[in-house]
Amino acid sequence: MIAPGIGGETAGFLAYALAKRAGREGDRFGTGAIEGVIAPEASNNSKEGGALVPTLAFGVPGSVGMAVLLGGFLVLGLQPGPDFLVRHMDIAIAMALVLAIANVLGVLLLLPVVGWISKVALVRGRLLAPILLVFVFAGAYSTTNHPLDVASVFLFGALGHVMKRLNYSRAALVLGFVLGPMIERYLHISLQAYGPAFLARPIVLVLEGIMFVILLWPWARRLARRARR
Secondary structure: OOOOOOOHHHHHHHHHHHHHHHOOOHHHOOOOOHHHHHHHHHHHHHHHHHHHHHHHHHOOOOOHHHHHHHHHHHHOOOOOOHHHHHHOHHHHHHHHHHHHHHHHHHHHHHHHHHHHHHHHHHOOHHHHHHHHHHHHHHHHHHHHOOHHHHHHHHHHHHHHHHHHHOOOOHHHHHHHHHHHHHHHHHHHHHHHHHHHHHHHOHHHHHHHHHHHHHHHHHHHHHHHHHHHO
């Protein structure tokens, strides 16, 4: 997941959706297909690399972990931003290398015990559900210490159940809640800085091109398959 600044809340959903649309066995996703497990987990491990870019280059944390890192920089008297990459390029390169090496070491250390860890997937859902619900309710209440937050858990749980029964995408709803405020905020900043012309800037054009390729790729693949038949 190389898109910077969207955080871990969305990386897994986007990676899963893209893998499902672009993969050869996307119809098997949700039934235990290993590709559907690998895609979100790989993005979850790689998202910090993308989040590091806006954190160091602009001083805007790209994830929760990067927000903590940004606070640590400020405590040490380091101000992330464009000047940071000029004055402290050695630190930026060292952090990129640490992220890369940490992923490799993580794989090497976990490979010997992956068989034991995978047995967690065999635990029955009816045993995990009560434990998970306790953490969900505790997390919802601890945010603002207001009972309405707990009521909202039931409300959105019911909404998710209805969406599942009607075959609507629940991931899209979550992404809307997470990305909606970010899109509005950064769109307003871009319009204030450059006006509508920012849509024609080189980097934006490149991102727009990538977006259209991703959107049109499944459609193009279906047309190609029909043409071969």
